[in-house]
Amino acid sequence: MIEYNETERRMVLKLVYYGPALSGKTTNLLQLHEQLARQGRGELMVLDTTGDRTIYFDLLPFFLTAPSGLKIKVKVYTVPGQVCHDATRKAVLQRADGIAFIADSNPGEAQSNFASFDNLERNLVLVGLDIDSTPLVIQFNKRDLPDAVPEQELRNIWGPTGIPVVMASAINGAGVPETFETLAGLVYDRIDARFRLLAEHGLERERFLRQLTTLSEEEA
Amino acid sequence: MTGGERLDYVVGEEKNLRELLLDSDVLPLLRGALKAGAGCARLLDEEGDELWGATAPEGRGALLARIPLLLEGEPVARLELHGETGLKERLQPVAALLCVALDTVLKNNLKRVLTTEIHTSVVNSSHEELLRINAELSKSEARYRELAENLEARVKERTAELRRAQARMLQQEKMAAVGQLAAGVAHEINNPLGFITSNLHTLQKYVARFCVMLQFYRDHLDLDLPRQIIMAEADQKWRELKLTQVVADVGDLMSQSLTGAERVTRIVADLKGFSHVDEAGESPVDLNQELERTLGVLSHLLSGRAELVKELQPLPTVTCQGQLPGQIFLNLIQNALTHAGEAPRITLSSCFDGERIRISIADNGKGIPSPLRSQIFEPFFTTLPVGSGTGMGLAVAWEGVLKLGGTIAVADAPGGGADFIITIPVRKE
Numbered sequence: 001m002i003e004y005n006e007t008e009r010r011m012v013l014k015l016v017y018y019g020p021a022l023s024g025k026t027t028n029l030l031q032l033h034e035q036l037a038r039q040g041r042g043e044l045m046v047l048d049t050t051g052d053r054t055i056y057f058d059l060l061p062f063f064l065t066a067p068s069g070l071k072i073k074v075k076v077y078t079v080p081g082q083v084c085h086d087a088t089r090k091a092v093l094q095r096a097d098g099i100a101f102i103a104d105s106n107p108g109e110a111q112s113n114f115a116s117f118d119n120l121e122r123n124l125v126l127v128g129l130d131i132d133s134t135p136l137v138i139q140f141n142k143r144d145l146p147d148a149v150p151e152q153e154l155r156n157i158w159g160p161t162g163i164p165v166v167m168a169s170a171i172n173g174a175g176v177p178e179t180f181e182t183l184a185g186l187v188y189d190r191i192d193a194r195f196r197l198l199a200e201h202g203l204e205r206e207r208f209l210r211q212l213t214t215l216s217e218e219e220a
Numbered sequence: 221m222t223g224g225e226r227l228d229y230v231v232g233e234e235k236n237l238r239e240l241l242l243d244s245d246v247l248p249l250l251r252g253a254l255k256a257g258a259g260c261a262r263l264l265d266e267e268g269d270e271l272w273g274a275t276a277p278e279g280r281g282a283l284l285a286r287i288p289l290l291l292e293g294e295p296v297a298r299l300e301l302h303g304e305t306g307l308k309e310r311l312q313p314v315a316a317l318l319c320v321a322l323d324t325v326l327k328n329n330l331k332r333v334l335t336t337e338i339h340t341s342v343v344n345s346s347h348e349e350l351l352r353i354n355a356e357l358s359k360s361e362a363r364y365r366e367l368a369e370n371l372e373a374r375v376k377e378r379t380a381e382l383r384r385a386q387a388r389m390l391q392q393e394k395m396a397a398v399g400q401l402a403a404g405v406a407h408e409i410n411n412p413l414g415f416i417t418s419n420l421h422t423l424q425k426y427v428a429r430f431c432v433m434l435q436f437y438r439d440h441l442d443l444d445l446p447r448q449i450i451m452a453e454a455d456q457k458w459r460e461l462k463l464t465q466v467v468a469d470v471g472d473l474m475s476q477s478l479t480g481a482e483r484v485t486r487i488v489a490d491l492k493g494f495s496h497v498d499e500a501g502e503s504p505v506d507l508n509q510e511l512e513r514t515l516g517v518l519s520h521l522l523s524g525r526a527e528l529v530k531e532l533q534p535l536p537t538v539t540c541q542g543q544l545p546g547q548i549f550l551n552l553i554q555n556a557l558t559h560a561g562e563a564p565r566i567t568l569s570s571c572f573d574g575e576r577i578r579i580s581i582a583d584n585g586k587g588i589p590s591p592l593r594s595q596i597f598e599p600f601f602t603t604l605p606v607g608s609g610t611g612m613g614l615a616v617a618w619e620g621v622l623k624l625g626g627t628i629a630v631a632d633a634p635g636g637g638a639d640f641i642i643t644i645p646v647r648k649e
Contacts, residue, residue, distance in 0.1 A: 003234070012234060042293030043327060047335050056338045059232065061292030073294060075232060087349070091231050091341040
């Protein structure tokens with residue numbers, strides 16, 4: 001559902017961080033904001049919260065320009081994870097171009113992961129998106145937990161689906177840029193052919209990803 | 221989302237600067253720069269067109285500072301500050317400060333707009349959801365209402381069916397009672413008929429002997445024998461034929477047979493009266509007479525087996541179908557006989573108080589426990605073992621009394637037993 005305006009030479013991409021409550025979606029955005037270069041990255045917009053829980057969404061915008069002059073805005077959203085905010089989740093999920101599902105590695109949260117993924121599948125149908133063609137990355141967060149579900153077990157489960165799985169510890173920043181980069185890569189692959197990003201706008205995959213994910217220390 | 225006049229909010233749609241900043245947000249800040257000594261402060265878009273601007277009356281001066289303004293990381297405008305070249309050192313920090321202030325206002329406004337968008341979107345979708353739920357509930361309510369209405373109709377239908385079945389059962393019971401009655405009456409008629417036939421057989425033999433005797437006289441009279449001899453031979457013959465005993469017996473036989481025939485006549489008359497076969501429609505009926513007739517057709521059950529006490533006072537006539545009272549009394553007396561004690565005693569009484577006829581049929585049985593009193597008139601209710609009673613007798617009586625426009629109730633008879641009391645109002649003609 002890419003917003004593309006040929007006369008204004010603008011494109012807006014929407015990436016959504018989905019997942020169960022307290023799985024670390026906002027922490028992912030905070031870390032992206034922290035770690036990625038100031039160049040082209042907007043300010044993190046954290047809408048009002050209640051007791052540190054997201055009730056609307058968070059928004060981290062990126063801006064880059066292709067060699068052709070095409071302006072590309074990438075907006076990364078989080079949804080509220082709590083079950084009661086389903087209407088908000090649906091609203092944020094509309095027109096998503098890619099989804100990062102942030103799962104909790106705590107074995108006690110397996111049921112919440114499942115319920116949230118089920119909720120994602122249903123809401124995708126409701127907002128008219130096809131889960132098979134929408135770029136999707138799964139991040140298993142909180143790898144730092146001592147009793148985290150073993151990585152091999154998770155890979156055995158998710159490997160056969162073909163969905164990329166990234167292990168992360170968002171609170172320490174580990175795996176956060178990788179998740180974002182994997183998702184951005186999938187989105188590039190999905191839209192390149194249709195919008196001729198490389199052929200017409202001279203925007204290589206490498207360049208697209210580098211502009212989005214240059215770390216602060218690399219910049220310096 | 222479809223909706224005619226409703227705004228269709230999409231969260232996070234691209235905004236331009238004009239949508240996010242108001243004159244009242246920007247102009248005071250730009251004028252503030254003028255107060256700080258600037259000649260001109262303005263915001264230009266990417267094409268270089270002025271969006272907002274403030275210029276001092278003394279003139280603009282030279283361009284001293286140009287700072288880009290970012291929206292979500294994208295450069296969307298630039299701030300330009302002009303003034304006297306000598307004030308450059310002072311005005312450049314003012315420009316930086318101005319840019320921070322504009323950036324803050326912009327960020328807060330964007331945040332507010334986003335919050336409003338998401339809030340509106342959620343409220344709208346919640347509202348739509350509520351409308352949908354409401355529509356579904358209304359639909360299911362309508363379905364249940366329809367179901368309930370149908371249920372009522374079905375219950376009515378079944379009730380009517382049940383009533384029809386009950387009426388059929390009552391009719392059958394009446395027919396069965398008639399059958400029983402017929403059997404009893406047949407027995408009653410058979411008795412006298414039996415001895416009448418037997419007597420006639422005997423009389424036939426007697427008549428044959430009389431004929432022999434008469435023939436003897438006729439033969440001897442022709443012979444012209446001496447009277448002595450004839451007398452002797454006749455006496456001889458008389459003795460042979462045992463005519464002395466025969467003559468003595470004939471009178472009894474004849475009167476017995478006549479009595480029997482009269483009994484049959486009476487029974488037939490009772491039965492005819494009881495059944496009112498000769499009458500169609502309604503006619504005036506004396507209930508005392510109907511009671512007597514009923515006792516008459518039940519005589520085979522009563523005579524010698526039950527003590528009957530009758531306390532009947534004269535009653536006005538009641539206009540009704542002739543066989544109705546008999547049907548009522550028959551069932552009540554049969555019921556009394558069934559439930560009376562070891563030495564059955566049935567007390568029948570009738571009286572008229574000027575407005576109502578009151579007829580009571582009481583037995584000396586065990587009586588009816590009060591919890592059962594509301595049920596005994598229901599069809600199929602019986603205290604008898606299965607197969608012994610149909611439970612329809614009292615229901616037939618109840619229905620009959622209802623047709624007479626009266627009521628029937630049960631009370632304790634004096635000295636124990638059940639007392640069925642029929643009350644029938646008499647219309648003054």
